[in-house]
Structure formats: C-alpha cells, structure tokens
Amino acid sequence: MNLLMNITVLDVLEFLGTYAFAVSGIRLAAGKNFDYFGAYVIGMVTAVGGGTMRDMMLGMSPFWMTNPIYLVESFVAFLTVLSFNKVLVKHNESLFLFDTLGLALFTIVGLEKTLQAGFPWWTAIIMGTFTGAAGGVFRDVLINEVPLIFRKEIYALACVIGGNVFILLNFFGLETSINEIISGISVLLVRYLAVAHHISLPKLGKEQAEE
Amino acid sequence: MNLLMNITVLDVLEFLGTYAFAVSGIRLAAGKNFDYFGAYVIGMVTAVGGGTMRDMMLGMSPFWMTNPIYLVESFVAFLTVLSFNKVLVKHNESLFLFDTLGLALFTIVGLEKTLQAGFPWWTAIIMGTFTGAAGGVFRDVLINEVPLIFRKEIYALACVIGGNVFILLNFFGLETSINEIISGISVLLVRYLAVAHHISLPKLGKEQAEE
Amino acid sequence: MNLLMNITVLDVLEFLGTYAFAVSGIRLAAGKNFDYFGAYVIGMVTAVGGGTMRDMMLGMSPFWMTNPIYLVESFVAFLTVLSFNKVLVKHNESLFLFDTLGLALFTIVGLEKTLQAGFPWWTAIIMGTFTGAAGGVFRDVLINEVPLIFRKEIYALACVIGGNVFILLNFFGLETSINEIISGISVLLVRYLAVAHHISLPKLGKEQAEE
Numbered sequence: 169m170n171l172l173m174n175i176t177v178l179d180v181l182e183f184l185g186t187y188a189f190a191v192s193g194i195r196l197a198a199g200k201n202f203d204y205f206g207a208y209v210i211g212m213v214t215a216v217g218g219g220t221m222r223d224m225m226l227g228m229s230p231f232w233m234t235n236p237i238y239l240v241e242s243f244v245a246f247l248t249v250l251s252f253n254k255v256l257v258k259h260n261e262s263l264f265l266f267d268t269l270g271l272a273l274f275t276i277v278g279l280e281k282t283l284q285a286g287f288p289w290w291t292a293i294i295m296g297t298f299t300g301a302a303g304g305v306f307r308d309v310l311i312n313e314v315p316l317i318f319r320k321e322i323y324a325l326a327c328v329i330g331g332n333v334f335i336l337l338n339f340f341g342l343e344t345s346i347n348e349i350i351s352g353i354s355v356l357l358v359r360y361l362a363v364a365h366h367i368s369l370p371k372l373g374k375e376q377a378e379e
Numbered sequence: 380m381n382l383l384m385n386i387t388v389l390d391v392l393e394f395l396g397t398y399a400f401a402v403s404g405i406r407l408a409a410g411k412n413f414d415y416f417g418a419y420v421i422g423m424v425t426a427v428g429g430g431t432m433r434d435m436m437l438g439m440s441p442f443w444m445t446n447p448i449y450l451v452e453s454f455v456a457f458l459t460v461l462s463f464n465k466v467l468v469k470h471n472e473s474l475f476l477f478d479t480l481g482l483a484l485f486t487i488v489g490l491e492k493t494l495q496a497g498f499p500w501w502t503a504i505i506m507g508t509f510t511g512a513a514g515g516v517f518r519d520v521l522i523n524e525v526p527l528i529f530r531k532e533i534y535a536l537a538c539v540i541g542g543n544v545f546i547l548l549n550f551f552g553l554e555t556s557i558n559e560i561i562s563g564i565s566v567l568l569v570r571y572l573a574v575a576h577h578i579s580l581p582k583l584g585k586e587q588a589e590e
Numbered sequence: 591m592n593l594l595m596n597i598t599v600l601d602v603l604e605f606l607g608t609y610a611f612a613v614s615g616i617r618l619a620a621g622k623n624f625d626y627f628g629a630y631v632i633g634m635v636t637a638v639g640g641g642t643m644r645d646m647m648l649g650m651s652p653f654w655m656t657n658p659i660y661l662v663e664s665f666v667a668f669l670t671v672l673s674f675n676k677v678l679v680k681h682n683e684s685l686f687l688f689d690t691l692g693l694a695l696f697t698i699v700g701l702e703k704t705l706q707a708g709f710p711w712w713t714a715i716i717m718g719t720f721t722g723a724a725g726g727v728f729r730d731v732l733i734n735e736v737p738l739i740f741r742k743e744i745y746a747l748a749c750v751i752g753g754n755v756f757i758l759l760n761f762f763g764l765e766t767s768i769n770e771i772i773s774g775i776s777v778l779l780v781r782y783l784a785v786a787h788h789i790s791l792p793k794l795g796k797e798q799a800e801e
Contacts, residue, residue, distance in 0.1 A: 198583035206529025312525045318628025372620035409794035417740025523736045
C-alpha cells in the first residue's frame, strides 16, 4: 500500500497526468470541430478510459464513479484549452512531460491493482499497459481516426517495458516503493528516448496484408 | 420503486422510446448499405447500448439479457423500416417525439438505478446521460461516423440538465413519482427547444486544436 | 462438462481457430500500415475480443486473463504473418477452414457458458454469436473500417443458425456431446455454403435511409 502512504507526491503526479491526457483529447476534438460538450467528453474518455476498462475487466466498478476529482479535472482541462490554448501551446513541452508522467504512473497503478486482485504477472503487465494507453485508443475511435499509438512513436511499448521491469525487480525482492520509482522511470525513459529520436517500431506492409 | 407501480404507462413510454431508437439506428445503417442482419444489430445497439454500458459499470449483467422484449422490438422496428419506411417518413415528427420520450425515460431510469446501487448523485447523472445518449454513440462508431451528438443540436446535455433537476428536487424532498415527471419533462423541453430553434452548443475550432 | 472431457480435440480446434482469427486481424492491420505492436494488438483483439465481451456481460473476468495461451498464440500468428505471409497466402483455404472451425467452436463454447451461467436460451444464442463474431467487429472499429460482417457473406448468421440448432436439439433431449458436433457442423456448413456461392443477405438501401 505504498501508493497510499506517499499520497501527496502521487496525487500531484496523477493530477498532472490526468490533466495532460484530458488536454490531448480536447485538442484533438477541437481539430474535428466538436462542440463544448463533445470535447469535454473526449477529454474525460482520454483521461479515464483506460482505467475504466481495466476496472471492468477486474470485476470492479470504474474508479471515477466514487471520486469526482477526475470529472472536475477534465473540466479544468477543458476551460484552459478553451481560454488559454495559445499559452498552453508555448508550454507543449511541459504537457509532454505531464503526459509521460501520467503514462508512467497509470501503468504502475494498473499493474499493482491487478496483482492485488490476484491475477498473474503477465495479466498485470497487460492491465498496466491498458491503464496507460487505452484511453487514447478510445479517444481516437470516438473522433473516427485510426488509433495513433498503433502507428507513431513508441508509446504502449513503454508501458510494457516498464511493467516487465516492475515484475522482474519484484521477483528479485526489491522493496515496492523503490520498485515503483525505478519502473516508473523506465517508462518515462523509453517514451522520452522514442520521441526525442523519433523511434518508431517497424511497420507491416503490403506483403503482410491480405491479397 | 415508483417505476414498478405505474408499470403500464412506463411500459408504453419505454416501448415507444426503444422503437424510435432502433428505427434511428436501422435508418442510418441503411444509408451505409448494411445488410439485413447488420441493420438489425445496429438498431439493437442503438436501443440497448447505453443501458448495457451502464449495467456493466454498475457491476450488473445487462438488463436485456433476461427480458426478450428489446430483441423483439428491435425486430419490429427493422420490419417496419424495411416495409413501411415511406409511411414512417410521413410521421417523422411522431418518431422525434418517441425518441425524445425515450431519451427522457432512459435518463430517469438510469439515474434511479445508479442511486439505488449506492453511487453518488453526480455519478447517477452521468449514468442517466449514458443510458440516454451512449447507444447513439455506439451506433455511430459502428457505422464509422463521428458521433452525431458531439456536433449537432443539444442532446446529451438535455439528459445532464434533467438529471440535475431530479437530484435537486430530490434534495428538497419532492415525492419521487412527481419528481420523475418533472425532471423527465425538463429533458423533453430542453431537447424540443434545441431542435425547434436549432440550438447547438458552441464549437471548438482550430485555435484550440493541437498545432 | 463434455467440453472438458475430450480436451485434446477441442484444444486443437480452438488453437487453429484462435490462430486464424489472429492472422486475419494482423493482415488487415498490415493493410493499414500498423506497426508491429499495433498489428499484434489487433490480432489479439480479433482472437479474444468476442469472448472478452461475453465474459464481461456474464459478470466474469475475461477468460484470457488467467491463461497465457491466447497471448502466446497471437504472437505466433504475428511471427508467421511477418515472416511467412507468402507461404500463408498459398494456404488461404486452410486458413478459411481454421477460421470457420474457430467460428463454430467459439459459438458453441459461448452458448454453453451462457446457459451454465443460468441465462435463457435466446441470450445464449446471442452470446454464442458474440463469441464468434464480435472480435472481428472490434478489429474493424480499431482499423477504422465499417465492420465487414455487416456487409459481406453470411457470417454472424451462421452462428445464430448453429445456436438455434443446438437449443432445439437440446430441447429434444439430444446428448450434449453429439449436439455440440451437429450444431458446430451446422455453423460450418452455413458459412461454407455462403462463401462458396457468394450468398449475402439482402441489403437495405436509400429508400430505408433517413431523408
């Protein structure tokens, strides 16, 4: 239950991550001329969609149904995009940082929640990845685009790698709170390197398609 | 449990609403040249998709899995669109009325079901909105269009407003069966005014999009 | 529990079916230039998506969360498409056979699991159809195409017909293991005849669309 003990640091990280996720959804919705309500919904889906799917697969009610903070935060994200998007654009690097912090944190939270529910380690890695990356997939489905994460710089794979790091260090008995930091940083690092050097996975092509 | 006591009136309302929802799905599928089976599935998804998502989030099995009426009704909707669509077109205003009645009823049903399951009031408003509006979103995703409700006249917001009316009047101690009628009518009214006067929410644009 | 007794034959059938489903997803992802990770995810979704939805509707955690075989198999499918797609293309008829075997088996498995969970026979037929056909729908939504099964040769209807055969023979007291074979073959037969003779359902058209 290390997550609950250092609640302030994690709260800040989760707040920043949720905010950055919601902003990304609202901006993409703006590019499609969504109305205010639609854009807010897309922001919310981007921020909480992955964790929602995870909780439903684990047989729990989605986490945001008992805590209004995510609803409020998505609204704050909506208001800032609406009013100060030009200011936000100047701080796109901060948003990228928040987004990546969110990705790392969501991965570890999803992974630990799945382990605590008694599922095997490889399911936990999948659920961690889901928590971090599925919201963006739902966002792209709703704005009627092919999901970005299946075509651009390494994203979900950063969650998979960080998840494996956590499981491995856990297997060797590392203390959980230290493990959370190390595996979280490994998500951050993989994602940062991928974007900084435009590293994408190889793509399949015509010769692998149906004929 | 007022909903169960005046079962005949509500049954008629729900029947009309489900029918109108299914018709809207089948017609949009027809515009995409779906086959009979596909159109029927889209009609069914439009009619029960929102309530299905709500039930799964509440940790229950979807309501239609124990009552075949929705399956049968979607089939009736399919048959009438197939055979008498020209007659239906002449009564588009009746269909709009049924659709709006359905929207109002589904919202209140979803809201009360969520309160009874012990969730907070704001979750109940979200679930009411989900029950009324999410079926149309699933329909649009399946026919590969950007969801209509994120771009056209006020729709889901009518559910949000009606939901807030219900919670507020409930807070002030109004008797539930009267509250159901008043808040249902407020959904109807908002939706009717929005369509009659082509009231849409403002849209986000390029200046809010990612650059 | 006949399914558990003759585990070897059914294991082979399920393995072949899962493989064929995953291959179909990975090939379609290749046609859209997905990267390796994206293509693998699409393969996995195609193979397990239907059963996942079924389990969540039945109130259970998805079957693949406790057995890594489906994860591994989708990876094998990915590797063979990546490396030997030209060889696979020469054996497209085998893949069609595997896909159809999978369709038949998934239908019967989904149907029996739903009956065992205490739901009515018509829900079981829907869930059987879901198990067989919904993975392909999720695949098509993720690659941003209108779902194939709503427009092409009879597919999901084969599951519906096979499901009805099972329920009918079960009603007349036929021994379950024999019933599984007969109703499975009826799925195979309907699907084979549909593809061999290009039998599609009639389509809805403009005159059924909204005006």
